[in-house]
C-alpha cells in the first residue's frame with residue numbers, strides 16, 4: 001500500500017450536541033451524531049465498554065464454520081469488529097447493516113483500519129428488509145429499541161428462522177420496568193452515570209426529550225417472551241448494568 005492510500009481514522013468529536021438550548025426535534029442518526037458517536041455511546045450507555053469485548057467472546061463460542069454472522073444496526077462497526085475478531089473460520093461471511101448513510105460511510109473507514117483477514121460486507125439497508133440466511137451469530141447491539149414496536153416480533157422471527165441450530169442472537173437493549181419505583185431508581189442511576197461522564201442536566205434532559213418517541217424500551221419479560229415465541233430455545237441475561245441489558249438467545 002502506498003503512503004497516500006493508507007486508511008486514516010475519521011475525526012471523532014466530543015458529544016456536545018445537546019449542550020446548548022435547542023428546538024425540540026426527534027433524534028436521528030445523521031452526520032452530526034455519527035461524528036460524535038463513539039464518545040456519545042461510551043458516555044451514555046452503562047456497560048457499553050464491557051459489552052463490546054464480550055461480543056467477541058460470545059461470537060467465538062457460537063460461530064459455526066461456513067455460516068454468516070450479522071451485525072444489525074452496526075453504526076460505526078464497534079460490535080462488527082468485535083465479532084470479526086471472534087471468527088476463526090475463513091469461510092464465514094460477516095455482514096454489517098445500518099440504514100444511516102453517515103454511519104455506514106464512517107464505518108467503512110473503521111473496517112479498513114482494522115487489520116484482520118476476514119472481509120466485512122457493509123449494507124446500507126433497513127434491517128427490516130435485509131436478507132438473512134445461514135446465520136450462526138447475529139447481533140442487535142442497542143438497535144431493536146429504535147425499530148417500531150409493531151415490527152419487532154417479525155424481525156426476531158426472521159432472525160430465528162435464519163439461524164442454524166445451536167446459533168445465537170446477542171440482543172442488547174435499554175430496559176423499561178413495570179414497577180414505578182424500580183423505573184425511577186434505574187432512571188436516576190442512569191442519569192447519575194451520565195452526569196459522572198460530564199453531561200449537564202440540560203444535556204440529559206434535552207437528549208431525553210429527543211429520544212422519547214424514537215427509542216422505545218420494553219421490559220425484560222417482554223423481550224424474553226418474544227424471543228422464545230420467535231423460535232429461540234433459550235434467552236438468558238448475560239449482562240446488566242442499571243437499565244441496560246444484554247441477552248443471549250440460543251436457537
Ligand SMILES: Nc1ncnc2c1ncn2[C@@H]1O[C@H](C[S@+](CC[C@H]([NH3+])C(=O)[O-])CC(=O)[O-])[C@@H](O)[C@H]1O
Pocket residue numbers: 029041072073074075076077078079080097098099100103125126127128140141142143146147
Ligand atoms: N431499521 C433500521 N435499519 C437499519 N439500521 C437501523 C434501523 N434502526 C436503527 N438503525 C441503526 O441502529 C443503530 C443504533 S446504535 C447501534 C450501536 C452499535 N451496534 C454499536 O455496538 O456500536 C445504538 C444507539 O445509538 O443507542 C444506528 O446506527 C441506527 O442508524
Ligand SMILES: O=C(O)C(=O)Cc1ccccc1
Pocket residue numbers: 040041044045174207208211215
Ligand atoms: O443517551 C441516552 O440517554 C440513552 O438512553 C442511550 C442512547 C445512546 C446513543 C443514542 C441514543 C440513545
